[in-house]
Amino acid sequence: AQKVTQAQTEISVVEKEDVTLDCVYETRDTTYYLFWYKQPPSGELVFLIRRNSFDEQNEISGRYSWNFQKSTSSFNFTITASQVVDSAVYFCALSNSGGYQKVTFGTGTKLQVIP
Amino acid sequence: EAGVAQSPRYKIIEKRQSVAFWCNPISGHATLYWYQQILGQGPKLLIQFQNNGVVDDSQLPKDRFSAERLKGVDSTLKIQPAKLEDSAVYLCASSYGQGGPNQPQHFGDGTRLSIL
Numbered sequence: 315a316q317k318v319t320q321a322q323t324e325i326s327v328v329e330k331e332d333v334t335l336d337c338v339y340e341t342r343d344t345t346y347y348l349f350w351y352k353q354p355p356s357g358e359l360v361f362l363i364r365r366n367s368f369d370e371q372n373e374i375s376g377r378y379s380w381n382f383q384k385s386t387s388s389f390n391f392t393i394t395a396s397q398v399v400d401s402a403v404y405f406c407a408l409s410n411s412g413g414y415q416k417v418t419f420g421t422g423t424k425l426q427v428i429p
Numbered sequence: 430e431a432g433v434a435q436s437p438r439y440k441i442i443e444k445r446q447s448v449a450f451w452c453n454p455i456s457g458h459a460t461l462y463w464y465q466q467i468l469g470q471g472p473k474l475l476i477q478f479q480n481n482g483v484v485d486d487s488q489l490p491k492d493r494f495s496a497e498r499l500k501g502v503d504s505t506l507k508i509q510p511a512k513l514e515d516s517a518v519y520l521c522a523s524s525y526g527q528g529g530p531n532q533p534q535h536f537g538d539g540t541r542l543s544i545l
Contacts, residue, residue, distance in 0.1 A: 318471075347531050349533065351536075356538060357518060357520075357538050357539045357541070358432075358536050358537065358538045358539070359472070359520065359522075359534075359536040360536070361533040361534065361535065364531060364533055366531060405471055405472075407471075409531070414460075414477065414479065414484045414485065415460070415477075415524065415531075415532060415534075416474070416485065417474065417534070419471030419472050419473075420471050421469070421470055421471050422469075422470075422471055
């Protein structure tokens with residue numbers, strides 16, 4: 315069975331601070347995919363990044379960076395120099411490897427950036 | 430490209446009434462998903478279509494929920510009769526191709542359902 319744990323329920327930071335959102339996953343698959351989605355107050359989930367289990371290279375995209383560590387089953391997300399527009403709920407998700415996609419979402423971390 | 434369209438945006442009904450939601454996926458996306466998101470939780474998959482066939486409906490409460498995707502394009506999700514615990518946001522998503530494990534899903538704005 316797949317499981318995604320986002321232990322941080324809510325985080326508040328002051329604008330321009332860096333913040334890291336934690337994600338720990340469990341799966342028996344050797345090949346799998348990890349995702350991060352952002353859900354702003356408007357409600358729509360927005361795809362941010364996809365990573366497959368064979369690619370442990372960290373990725374940076376502007377102020378966003380992701381640290382994938384297979385040894386600890388973690389896929390953490392860091393926002394550098396946070397902005398008010400980053401305020402949202404962030405979901406980490408895990409997908410199986412074979413056949414059709416079966417995604418398990420974490421419970422989300424609500425990030426509030428205070429001006 | 431146009432995103433996933435959902436309607437209505439909000440719906441308030443009394444328990445035991447019926448309700449229907451509509452979703453139009455991104456053009457060309459063969460795979461369509463319906464999720465239920467209860468406040469404070471992550472989305473839970475209710476049903477997944479590949480074209481007009483059901484791929485996974487293992488978590489759909491079939492005694493009261495039904496969904497269809499005629500012609501493999503838009504889809505409707507119905508609840509009949511509604512219960513208080515059905516209060517949630519219902520999200521529709523679509524993905525390119527056959528919904529392979531590596532495909533990101535594109536979500537609509539959702540329908541917020543409140544049961545009185």
